[in-house]
Amino acid sequence: MRFLVELVARHRRMVLFLPWAVTLVVLVKLGGYQAFLRPEFRWLLIGGYLILLLLIAAELFREEPSRPGAAVLLPPAILLVPLLYLLNARGAELDGYAFQKRLLGTPRLDQQGSRAHSPTSASAPPTGDPELWAFLDRGPRRRPPVAPTLDSSGTLVLTILDLYRAPEQYDGKLVSIVGMAYRNEDVQKEFGPGSFLAFRFRVTCCAADAQPFFVVARPKRGQPEFREDAWVEARGRFRYLLSRGEKVLVIEDTTVSAATAPVPKYLY
């Protein structure tokens, strides 16, 4: 046992660098890194991989001056911990749990369910998520949406972020979006039976800064049941409402169907 510890301690840098190098190659090659980072950050990982290769090459010629103690194993052991978590994150996605933690306030319709307000008539201070407000209020600086696709039924195929980028443009139009479903009693109490939030996360750099963007979907009667956190396609008439000082993006008379997870899952 002591021999084994000494052996690992002597080659601790290799024990650290090799698995990390293999992990970076696999993540880049298979595209798995997109669960964590923006697609263009692939180059960062490739750069990191190249440096690791240099370090590994240099280790081949290292002469350990003395017999290292077991204590030197602590830093590499800690640096290997993220690999365990990477394995556990395989196939995982930011779901309703993360959405609930990151959501700041549920948008509300007023008590009468009125949607007659103009978005520009807001006088009450905003109470929802400040980042969503900032996104909606960016006005002229807002990036013009990519020319939307029309499907065979004349419905605009959009992302949730497209709706946030130009809500006035799509107000009253038939739209189709894909998102993960979040449904709980509060949502249904606020928006009616069967209502749910369809959400996706927007990532600036990595999943740690993921920001939820969502629309309220009010389904037609008789829509199929779907499980929580399922990817769904919601089709219906888009409304951009202002109520009780909060801007609300709603899809009315929604037809809900199961959808495959989009690739990439995040919005940018």
Added chain:
Amino acid sequence: MDTPAAITRPETFSPGALRRSHLLEVGFLVLAVAVLAVGRRSPAVRTLSLLFSSIVLEALPFMLLGALAGGLVETFVSRERMILLLPRRQWLAILAAAGLGMVFPVCECAVVPVVRRLARKGLPVPAVIAYLLGAPIANPIVAASTAVAYRFDWLIVVSRFAVGYAIAVGIALVAGRLFRGRSVFVDGLQDGEDRAAPCDCDHGEEASEPAASSIGRAGARFGEALRHAADDFLGVGHYFVIGAFVAALAQTFIGRSAFLSVAGQPATAIVLMMALAVAINLCSEADAFVASSFRGLVPVSAQMAFLLLGPILDLKLLLMYQTLFRRRVIAVLAGCMVVAVLAAALALQASGRFG
């Protein structure tokens, strides 16, 4: 020759520091493995895994790059050459020393061994302090990682660079007055009896074998630089992993709404982020990725406080400073750092552009 005991490597700290360091490390390992073993299939731990992995993956290349730069500087740039770069007039020397990180980009851990060598070569105390505090912030690798982490928000990048530089210069000037004519460094540092020199590689000395070709020598020194980089990465990277885990835990288990109540009180948020910076010991080449993950949760001024204080004051640095300065000097410097960063963050908040 100096006794080999690499300051950049925590395993070679003094016995007291070693024990404290091990407590943190073992505690982290136990916690991290236990969390995974107990709840790896739960939504919370799956989310934690995603967030933790993403922070580490994003920062890892920068940490490797920083370690590589530090290794190259350590091997190829002699301390004498660094001192020759500095002007003789004290205030000019301070201004230049605080910006030396632009030429010799090293993170806060790699800078301590370099500064020890500079101190032994007789660099004036204010210039030593200016380099010690300026280099970990005002350097191109830190600027690049901050830019990437903040999606090229140049206001944040430039502010961090400029305010960090200003704080380094300010504290160095104050220290120059406070410590004039007093003993600042630990015993033995400047009289050749130092027991904790950075390494035993004889950097800057020519190869003694005349038969060795210049290409072979250069190759050997490059290999030496890479091995320094590997040691620096090992010595510093694990602190980053612990910090990233703490940040991911906070993001997983604390709702944004809880942060929002803090965000409403910028002064509280600034103090909290400063405390976090001291507690989690991040490398300045990677800390922007942790700070930016608090975007939308605390004001930018609080994130700036985190970015300004972490590279000059945290728990591991307090340990490392003990190999350089006397304790009362560390106490005074730490007080100056806290006050300067707090004042700067409040001023940024008051400017209205960092809310």
